[in-house]
Amino acid sequence: MTSPLALVVDDDDDIRLLVELALTSFAGWRVVTATDGREAVAAAREHRPSVVLMDVMMPEMDGLAAAATLLADPTTADIPIVLVTAKLNVPGEPAPWEHLAVAGVIAKPFDPIGLADQVRALVGW
Numbered sequence: 001m002t003s004p005l006a007l008v009v010d011d012d013d014d015i016r017l018l019v020e021l022a023l024t025s026f027a028g029w030r031v032v033t034a035t036d037g038r039e040a041v042a043a044a045r046e047h048r049p050s051v052v053l054m055d056v057m058m059p060e061m062d063g064l065a066a067a068a069t070l071l072a073d074p075t076t077a078d079i080p081i082v083l084v085t086a087k088l089n090v091p092g093e094p095a096p097w098e099h100l101a102v103a104g105v106i107a108k109p110f111d112p113i114g115l116a117d118q119v120r121a122l123v124g125w
Contacts, residue, residue, distance in 0.1 A: 004050035005030045009040040011058040018112055027116030037061025041069050044076045051123055056085040067100050080123040
């Protein structure tokens with residue numbers, strides 16, 4: 001069986017590298033990366049990843065806009081998207097991603113060792 005291919009999207013080089021190392025070293029996943037939402041959309045269309053792990057706040061095209069684009073495109077709509085963010089919703093207010101059919105949200109900071117298991121649980125693998 002082929003290991004999952006994750007598209008890791010974050011404008012912060014350190015976070016992107018940390019997620020990549022966590023998934024490749026601790027879980028044996030394959031990883032492709034992007035630095036913003038526009039790159040993420042192009043990479044998802046090109047590579048057809050098993051899952052997208054995407055930061056919410058990024059320049060150019062943020063994670064919410066990129067997720068909406070991927071979910072609206074028939075060629076990428078079936079790819080699970082997990083948002084990774086330091087800004088969780090304010091109690092009593094709807095989360096900014098509530099209108100999107102994302103698989104889930106992981107809060108920063110996260111445990112790199114358990115990241116792959118957390119993603120698996122969110123996407124139902």
